[in-house]
Amino acid sequence: xxxxxxxxxxxxxxxAKVTGVSPDTIRHYERIGVxxxxxRTESGYRRYPSSAVERVLVVQRALRIGFTLAELxxxxxxxxxxxxxxxxVYHLAQEKLKGITADIExxxxxxxxxxxxxxxxxxxxxxxxxxxxxxxxxxxSEAAMKSGAPANQLRRNRRT
Amino acid sequence: xxxxxxxxxxxxxxxAKVTGVSPDTIRHYERIGVxxxxxRTESGYRRYPSSAVERVLVVQRALRIGFTLAELxxxxxxxxxxxxxxxxVYHLAQEKLKGITADIExxxxxxxxxxxxxxxxxxxxxxxxxxxxxxxxxxxSEAAMKSGAPANQLRRNRRT
DNA sequence: ATGAACCCTTGAATGCATTCCAGAGTCAAG
DNA sequence: CTTGACTCTGGAATGCATTCAAGGGTTCAT
Numbered sequence: 001x002x003x004x005x006x007x008x009x010x011x012x013x014x015x016a017k018v019t020g021v022s023p024d025t026i027r028h029y030e031r032i033g034v035x036x037x038x039x040r041t042e043s044g045y046r047r048y049p050s051s052a053v054e055r056v057l058v059v060q061r062a063l064r065i066g067f068t069l070a071e072l073x074x075x076x077x078x079x080x081x082x083x084x085x086x087x088x089v090y091h092l093a094q095e096k097l098k099g100i101t102a103d104i105e106x107x108x109x110x111x112x113x114x115x116x117x118x119x120x121x122x123x124x125x126x127x128x129x130x131x132x133x134x135x136x137x138x139x140x141s142e143a144a145m146k147s148g149a150p151a152n153q154l155r156r157n158r159r160t
Numbered sequence: 161x162x163x164x165x166x167x168x169x170x171x172x173x174x175x176a177k178v179t180g181v182s183p184d185t186i187r188h189y190e191r192i193g194v195x196x197x198x199x200r201t202e203s204g205y206r207r208y209p210s211s212a213v214e215r216v217l218v219v220q221r222a223l224r225i226g227f228t229l230a231e232l233x234x235x236x237x238x239x240x241x242x243x244x245x246x247x248x249v250y251h252l253a254q255e256k257l258k259g260i261t262a263d264i265e266x267x268x269x270x271x272x273x274x275x276x277x278x279x280x281x282x283x284x285x286x287x288x289x290x291x292x293x294x295x296x297x298x299x300x301s302e303a304a305m306k307s308g309a310p311a312n313q314l315r316r317n318r319r320t
Numbered sequence: 321a322t323g324a325a326c327c328c329t330t331g332a333a334t335g336c337a338t339t340c341c342a343g344a345g346t347c348a349a350g
Numbered sequence: 351c352t353t354g355a356c357t358c359t360g361g362a363a364t365g366c367a368t369t370c371a372a373g374g375g376t377t378c379a380t
Contacts, residue, residue: 013356021338022339024338024340028338028339043358054298057302061301062297062300065273069336072297076297090278090281090296093277094278097271097278100267100270100271104264107263110225110226110260111257111264114260115257121253125246125250136253137218137232138214185368188367188368201376203327203328203376205328
């Protein structure tokens with residue numbers, strides 16, 4: 001054993017920089033279990049194998065798709081343990097797609113509605129001069145809001 | 161003053177039921193300032209005027225559009241104080257619309273990408289029999305992900 | 321007057337990825 | 351040998367609407 005440390009090893013900070021996330025995030029990923037525990041230098045510094053770069057990038061991409069860190073941890077741990085969680089991954093991805101499609105529909109409804117409301121308000125504001133009480137908010141009606149979900153917290157906890 | 165209490169007065173629970181939210185939410189709205197402090201019975205029970213029903217409904221509708229409770233509190237307090245915050249409301253609503261439209265675009269990108277990925281995976285899974293490592297997650301590429309935001313937390317803190 | 325069904329308050333938990341904090345050790349260059 | 355740049359840890363904060371919890375009153379019908 002001439003060199004016990006991989007020459008391509010990365011510190012948490014370098015890994016962070018290379019992958020475009022913060023060092024805190026890297027450590028967080030390890031806590032969660034989405035990154036396997038890194039080996040350490042004598043002084044306790046993390047040393048990541050170069051393969052960790054791809055891993056972090058994969059996680060980032062999966063997050064965009066809507067995967068959850070918990071799900072990724074489960075999947076990646078299974079993979080690391082020699083399993084082939086492809087079925088699970090595929091199934092989850094399908095669910096994510098469904099969710100995204102539903103969100104798009106929901107947002108579109110809200111968008112249409114909001115456009116109407118704004119157009120209506122424009123009229124009203126012109127009629128009643130500036131500084132007049134025109135009760136904009138109170139003119140919001142239930143119409144066309146059927147299932148327009150809160151524009152904020154869409155697609156949060158989707159238990160699968 | 162024969163009857164000091166409005167016959168149409170509602171308890172927090174009734175208001176909640178009528179408007180379809182939980183009593184906790186009603187109290188929360190009051191804390192936040194989105195509902196004006198209700199008058200109380202001798203024993204300390206809240207008595208809401210019937211106008212509170214519309215108020216809660218307005219808040220619910222505004223929330224769907226993407227307004228924030230804090231924004232609504234500001235606006236509604238101004239209104240209660242005799243002001244006409246229409247300009248602010250209109251401006252905020254415009255911002256919300258922009259945000260929603262942007263979110264839709266972002267989600268569409270992610271949707272397109274995810275569809276491709278799933279189609280690709282389908283192929284791959286058929287080739288490699290079940291139980292085979294096909295590295296689905298690792299096949300996620302950066303392509304077409306340009307600004308596909310995290311499918312989850314879209315449109316959170318949009319400072320306006 | 322006993323219990324079911326309300327209501328009150330303050331404060332903390334939820335979800336979820338990320339960031340920030342404090343207190344403390346490490347490393348390389350000047 | 352000091353300084354600036356990193357790194358370590360565990361826990362708390364962020365945002366935001368909603369819900370829950372604990373400890374206690376109130377009301378009305380049995």
